[in-house]
Amino acid sequence: MSSPRERILEQASILFHHQGYNSTGINQIISEANVAKASFYQHFKSKDDLCVEFLNRRHQYWFDALSDFTSKTENPKERILSAFDFIIHMNDRENFRGCSFLNILSEISKEQESILRVIQSHKNDLRVFFRQLVNNELLATHIYLLFESAIIESQLFESNEIVDKSKSIVKNII
Amino acid sequence: MSSPRERILEQASILFHHQGYNSTGINQIISEANVAKASFYQHFKSKDDLCVEFLNRRHQYWFDALSDFTSKTENPKERILSAFDFIIHMNDRENFRGCSFLNILSEISKEQESILRVIQSHKNDLRVFFRQLVNNELLATHIYLLFESAIIESQLFESNEIVDKSKSIVKNII
DNA sequence: AATTAAATAGACAGACTTGTCTGTATTATT
C-alpha cells in the first residue's frame, strides 16, 4: 500500500472532483484513505493546503493526459481538433464533472489567494498550449475560449453534443 | 419595511452571490434579513427551495437588465456586441463574481435536480436570446459559447480584458 | 538490540450546519 500522504491525495482527488471542495470533509478523506487525522495534519497544514496540492497534481495529470491524447497526430490543426475529442474522452471517464479548477473557483472566496493562483496558472498554461499550435494570438484565444465553454456546457447539460458543435466551429476558423 | 419573504430573498441574493451557496448558512440569511427562523421555514421548505426561488429571481433580474442594456440600439449586430459590454457592466457592479448559475452548478450534486433544471433553462434562454439576433443556429451557438467563457474568464482573472477580446472576436464573425 | 521517526486510534474543543419546536406578540380581517 502506498504512503499515507499518497493515499490522502488519491482520495482527495476522487472526492473533490466528484463531490466538490466544500462538500468534502477532512474526516471523509482520511476515513476513505485509511489514515489517522494526526497523520493528515503532519502532511498538510490545512485543508486549503491540501487543495493546492490536489490542484497541482491535477494540473500535472490533466496536461499529461492532454499531451498524450493530442500527440497522436503531428498536424497542429489536427491536434487542436483532437483536444476537443479529449474533452469527450474525459467526460466519459469522469461523468461530466467538468473542470476541477473552474469548479473550485466557484467555491472559494477572495481570501483563498493561494488556491486562486494555481487555477489562474493552470488556465494560463492551457492558453499557451493553443498558442503554440496556431501561432496567432487572437486565434489562440478564440480557440481557448471555445474550449473552456465546451467543457462547461457539456457539464451543464451532461452531453457531448455541444463539444462536437464546438469542434466543428473550430474546424471552420482554423 | 418589506415582507419577511422579500427580505429573505434580498439577503439570500446578496449572500449567495457573494459568498457562494454552500458557504452561506440559513442562520446568516435570517439574521441579516431580520427574520425569525420559524418564519423562514414558513415560506421555504428547505434551503434548496430557497435556492430555486433565488435563481428564478436572478433569472428575471438578469434578463431584464440585459434586455434593457442591449435595447439601446436597434441593429442586431450592435445588440450582440453590447451584450459583451453588459458583462463588463455587471463585472463592475458585482466585483467579478461571475455567473450565479454557473457558480451554483459547481456546488451542487447530481441529486439536486430541481436546482440543475433552473440553471439549464436559464442558459437555454440565453442561447435563444442570441439566436433571435443572428438567425443562424451555429453562429448563435458560437456567440453564446464566447459569451459564456467571457464571463468565466473575467471572473477568473478579475479583469475585463478578455471580455474586450471576446468582443472583437465576435465582431469579426458576425 | 536500542533509538528515532512515522503512523495509528480516537477523544476533544469550539464552532458551525439545517431543520423543528414552543410559546408569545403583532397585525389583519371579520
Add this chain to the structure above:
DNA sequence: AATAATACAGACAAGTCTGTCTATTTAATT
C-alpha cells in the same frame, strides 16, 4: 371587539465541520 393569520425570539436536536491533542503501536535506522 373577537378571531385568525402571521411573525417573533430563541431553545433544541442531531449532525457537520476543522483542527489539536494524547497515548499507543508500528517501522526504519543506527
